[in-house]
Amino acid sequence: MVDTEVPRRRRVGGGALSALVVLLTIAFLGAAGLRLLGIDGTRYTVATTALTPYTTAAGVLLGCFALLLRRWAAGTVVLLVAIVMVAAVAPRAFPDSRPNGIGTEVRVMSINMLFGRADAVDVVAAVRDNRVDVLTLQELTTESVGALDRAGLRTVLPHRVFEDAPSAFGSGIASRYPLTAKALTPPGTMRQPGALVDLPGRQDIEVVSVHATPPVVTDGPEAWQRELAGLPNRNVNGPPRVLAGDFNATLDHVGLRRLLANGYVDAADEVGAGLEPTWPSGAFWPPPVTIDHVLVDSRCPVDTYGVLTISGTDHRAVVTKFVVPTP
Template identity: 65%
Template sequence: MVDIRERRTKRRGTTFLLVVAAIAFVLAALTRLLGIDGTRHMVATTALTPYLTAAGVVLAVLALLLRRWAVGTVTSLLAVVLVAAVAPRAFPDSRPVGVGRDVTVMSANLLVGKAEAEAVVAAVKAHRVDVLAVQELTPAMVRDFERAGLDDVLPYRHFLDEPGGSGSGIASRYPLSPRTLTPPSTLRQAGALVDLPGEEDLEVVSVHPLPPVVEAGPESWQRDLAGLPERELDEPVRVLAGDFNATLDHVGLRRLLSSGYVDAADEVGAGLHPTWPSGGALWPPPVAIDHVLVDGRCPVDSFAVVDVPGSDHRAVVSRFVVPAR
């Protein structure tokens, strides 16, 4: 009789733990699936969707093995939906045929000017970068870039450097002219029209919305993301490159993709490669918040993440084709 009671107690305890875990998973899954960016904690949870998806699969299998059918069924259904949303990022999409000019764009968050300018310039040379978008650009960092020889490879620039983390800029191999492509934002987001050889032009925005996890909440982040320009067919090809402080699971970024952009990493099967924090840190869990969003008319050939000593972000580099007019 004692053994039976002990087994029942253990069974109830196991069921309780599974139910608690299932409730947590269901709430996190619904936050992502319903596109709820309500509080900074919910936004942070959504950023962890790939990890939560893996945890949900494990939880579903465990519940089914233990014959907790209700828990197993609910978690299985939600896990399958999340897998369908997340797994394709690890596989390349079919590349459309495109004729035009190859362009390579790189974006780097410089951690309030602490990044090593020599490393950034070395990456620009190694990847034959045509356009560089930078965030958290300080006046001291501009001087570091000059000493490191950035002007030798990217002689044209539009820099909005400021002390602290609000500055940004664009440097280019080709002539450029400043353009106001976003409404006033919490952090500076430089925009420019790059005059490519031939008839093609390229609009570029150095993206950097305020992080959503600040104590004030995600309202500024949501407003900054909403202010990013949508793709327009009657305008030059447009690229949004930078630190979005958002993953492909956040509704603000998904809204931009639905307007006609493609995520370069997702296109080539690198959509799960994390960009922050760099350096192999396990906490917070690494996530992909730096992106190159390319006009959907541009076939994407490659995407890479690059370590930048001194910064807590990895740089992102993408090569794509700007179609001939």
Template identity: 70%
Template sequence: MVATTALTPYFTAAGVLLGALALLLRRWAVGTVTLLLAMVLVAAVAPRAFPDPRPVAVGREVVVMSSNLLVGRADAEALVAAVRRYRVDVLAVQELTPAMVRDLDRAGLAAVLPHRHFLAEPGGSGSGIASRYPLAPRELTPPGTLRQAAALVDLPGDDVEVLSVHPLPPVVPDGPETWQREMAGLPERDLNGPVRVLAGDFNATLDHVALRRLLNHGYVDAADQVGAGLAPTWPAGALWPPPVALDHVLVDNRCPVETFDVVDVPGSDHRAVVTRFVLPAR
């Protein structure tokens, strides 16, 4: 059930087509019911393709990027090139391995983002944050199956907390319970603290209740804000399984989102995501 929820946009399109076909074949009852159900889904899904009203705010622009490195197989030079191209301030990575750290160093990441909090591990459990500005490690989640690095980034004039999100996928032999628990452990917005950003591979789409919970508690999805909420991030460069948006950047809803892009990173099965938003002056 959790996996099929990710396919809601496809079910929506299929429902509209099947309902229209049924009406063309004069199957009035079937066509009408199917179209009515499809329209309910359309009302939920279609707005993601259109930008939301942008709140007015004055402050510093921040660029945050997230990339799942596929157990260290991603092309480090391509990733660092993207960091330079988008002038990234903070990079969150998942599935960071010790070998990948060495590859990133050889590719020159430290010259662009000299400050880091890396929790590199063999396999797919590593995580990390690299920053243009000084940072201090934070603990924002309970212990989980995969590491989720967090840091307080000391931006000029203000601070921002960034969490590299990576809960265990729900499609595992033991079922989705661990994913549900780890999604529930992601921190809500803190109105009394620094602005908080959750960036990473959520293994969830905007149709999952666990992700909607965060959006109902003070975050916005950067892609959804600019009309890119249907842009798929996994699997990169493949048509099966059907591509879906599993990677997100959630920002405090007081932060106007300026841009959102998906970036192909050779060697990874995920496309990176990068967003530019305004950190309101406080």
């Protein structure tokens, strides 16, 4: 009797490779689950969520790799989840439709000064070159205020609400237009001054220089979560609000997504630059992420957005132009 059974083809790599694929699948599904389920959790899971764009790309590659190796179950599951992640992340690389806006053009720039060490001449040059109207500063020290003034900041932005302090605790707002200090956030670890900007015309704006506590400190992310939750929502019955600064959060973290759901838009996301990293500047480790933002009241159409390298700081500056509509 002739044996006509066709021998089964052995899968490439055998059991060891199968175990590796399974381990990578579990790791990917765990990281993706944090983002899709909206879990910030511990400082370690917060850091994992910050890497969502990298996780998404890795998931696509892992799914294709698993299918090529005929690990059908793992490959199919990973690719399906990766597609969902791509749907959440990829739109940041494409501009949104911009409604027509008639009103006052405003340019806002924000920079974390890294304990006041950022090159003041670079900062003022960026303000001049980009015709900035409102500048928000984080980690603003008394010494850096003096350096900025020597570089000519007061000449171009004569109005200010500064709460300078040692180390990383100070922040400030400088403006081409008159400012009135306003308490728009509860007290936090870092200073987060707010101000009403008296724009030309009939409509003003409120601005907050945002600096949330880093979530990866040994004490955990609780202070960071409270401070993000304490940022003011859009005031539909008042002037448009702008939150600009170092949120220590990406568009994948729950606290930032909550603000966007309550009436803000992320300027970078609006123009298709939402994947442009802002920290660490000029380094490849940790993997660069986008934690500096300008959140604009959704009533204000965003025209442009860009990131700038400033000497002396590990953050890149962010600058955007938007239109404050005439009421």
